[in-house]
Amino acid sequence: xxxxxxxxxxxxxxxxxxxxxxxxxxxxxxxxxxxxxxxxxxxxxxxxxxxxxxxxxxxxxxxxxxxxxxxxxxxxxxxxxxxxxxxxxxxxxxxxxxxxxxxxxxxxxxxxxxxxxxxxxxxxxxxxxxxxxxxxxxxxxxxxxxxxxxxxxxxxxxxxxxxxxxxxxxxxxxxxxxxxxxxxxxxxxxxxxxxxxxxxxxxxxxxxxxxxxx
Amino acid sequence: xxxxxxxxxxxxxxxxxxxxxxxxxxxxxxxxxxxxxxxxxxxxxxxxxxxxxxxxxxxxxxxxxxxxxxxxxxxxxxxxxxxxxxxxxxxxxxxxxxxxxxxxxxxxxxxxxxxxxxxxxxxxxxxxxxxxxxxxxxxxxxxxxxxxxxxxxxxxxxxxxxxxxxxxxxxxxxxxxxxxxxxxxxxxxxxxxxxxxxxxxxxxxxxxxxxxxxxxx
Numbered sequence: 456x457x458x459x460x461x462x463x464x465x466x467x468x469x470x471x472x473x474x475x476x477x478x479x480x481x482x483x484x485x486x487x488x489x490x491x492x493x494x495x496x497x498x499x500x501x502x503x504x505x506x507x508x509x510x511x512x513x514x515x516x517x518x519x520x521x522x523x524x525x526x527x528x529x530x531x532x533x534x535x536x537x538x539x540x541x542x543x544x545x546x547x548x549x550x551x552x553x554x555x556x557x558x559x560x561x562x563x564x565x566x567x568x569x570x571x572x573x574x575x576x577x578x579x580x581x582x583x584x585x586x587x588x589x590x591x592x593x594x595x596x597x598x599x600x601x602x603x604x605x606x607x608x609x610x611x612x613x614x615x616x617x618x619x620x621x622x623x624x625x626x627x628x629x630x631x632x633x634x635x636x637x638x639x640x641x642x643x644x645x646x647x648x649x650x651x652x653x654x655x656x657x658x659x660x661x662x663x664x665x666x667x668x669x
Numbered sequence: 670x671x672x673x674x675x676x677x678x679x680x681x682x683x684x685x686x687x688x689x690x691x692x693x694x695x696x697x698x699x700x701x702x703x704x705x706x707x708x709x710x711x712x713x714x715x716x717x718x719x720x721x722x723x724x725x726x727x728x729x730x731x732x733x734x735x736x737x738x739x740x741x742x743x744x745x746x747x748x749x750x751x752x753x754x755x756x757x758x759x760x761x762x763x764x765x766x767x768x769x770x771x772x773x774x775x776x777x778x779x780x781x782x783x784x785x786x787x788x789x790x791x792x793x794x795x796x797x798x799x800x801x802x803x804x805x806x807x808x809x810x811x812x813x814x815x816x817x818x819x820x821x822x823x824x825x826x827x828x829x830x831x832x833x834x835x836x837x838x839x840x841x842x843x844x845x846x847x848x849x850x851x852x853x854x855x856x857x858x859x860x861x862x863x864x865x866x867x868x869x870x871x872x873x874x875x876x877x878x879x880x881x882x883x884x885x886x
Contacts (some may be wrong), residue, residue, distance in 0.1 A: 496688060501843065507869050507872060508869065508871075510868070511865035511867075511869040511872065512861040512862075512864050512865050512868070513827075513864055515829045515830060515859075516842060516863070516864060517835075519843075519857050520858060520861065522859040524853040524854035524856075526854075535780060537748075605732075605733070605735075606734070608736045608737060609736060610735075611736070612832070612833050619734070619737060619740070622737075622740070623740065623744070626744055631748065632749060634745070635746070637746070638737060638741040638745040639745070641737055642732075642733035642734075642738070644729065645734055646732035649732060
């Protein structure tokens with residue numbers, strides 16, 4: 456299976472891209488989600504504009520902008536860094552929107568009860584709202600992670616040697632019927648890779664449902 | 670100021686690319702949604718073979734990256750002697766994508782129709798066909814509208830991937846201008862704004878619909 460080993464050569468890079476961007480997104484989305492649910496209209500609208508603008512531009516445009524457009528002095532992004540930063544920024548915007556939805560879905564009574572108990576605003580937010588919101592959004596986050604895994608394939612267009620890039624180069628070297636194999640294999644691999652995420656998310660979800668309602 | 674004057678010079682050259690992007694998005698939606706509807710009905714068919722086929726089409730269309738499906742059509746199939754023009758390959762790949770995504774949304778919409786509606790129809794003696802087309806579908810499709818609008822936006826953005834197989838869409842025209850002037854920053858920023866100018870208002874309209882429907886639910 457030459458085709459399979461060729462495609463698998465790109466697997467580590469695909470995983471590195473996905474997890475790095477995901478880590479950037481998970482952390483970076485927190486302040487943005489706070490901004491999206493801020494009571495200050497200026498902060499809220501600025502955050503909203505940022506989220507909508509980032510999501511309104513296709514990922515490939517972000518990657519090209521970073522890879523070819525950014526040059527500060529002698530600094531230029533290498534392909535891998537451009538891909539991680541680009542996918543990371545897009546993840547921040549999408550995940551912030553998911554977090555905001557989760558925060559909004561926490562019943563109002565929780566905030567009011569915390570207030571009545573005399574908890575400070577910080578404790579109310581981080582100790583009461585955030586843990587419940589996280590339970591609500593964890594399936595959406597898992598769905599986003601599988602989406603991000605697929606979107607990492609776009610990095611092949613700026614010459615990052617991940618799975619799709621490896622499939623391409625194998626197919627170019629094999630102009631015969633065999634050349635279709637890597638595309639089929641890489642498609643199956645993406646589906647196979649998203650299965651454990653879906654499985655874990657379902658387990659996590661049912662686990663947390665018990666924790667909430669038991 | 671210089672940015673604005675440069676953008677004003679670049680913009681007309683990008684318009685034909687934007688037209689191609691909108692065309693591909695339009696084709697993938699107009700052909701993909703009816704196909705999605707067929708798939709959404711097929712996945713709950715009694716016939717096992719039919720059900721498996723529909724499920725495979727949906728799962729591959731959603732599970733594999735659009736770029737991979739694009740390459741499969743453009744670089745893969747020609748090895749079997751089935752060759753497409755790049756724009757045809759892009760349309761076919763995105764049709765598959767939009768059919769797969771829309772079928773899931775339509776299926777969820779159909780499932781969201783209350784059981785009472787089914788029971789009431791059967792109590793009224795409506796034929797199964799009428800129950801489905803006149804009772805279930807109108808309500809199910811109504812609740813699927815925001816989701817389908819979301820997929821449409823996703824498809825429009827997905828047309829940018831057609832750049833990778835040299836379709837002369839917006840991204841490709843931006844790249845071509847860029848490789849003449851090397852003003853990549855300005856050009857890709859402008860290309861991004863062109864996409865955003867369509868995606869952002871479309872998202873706002875979708876959110877507006879979502880909120881309206883939530884009110885009536």
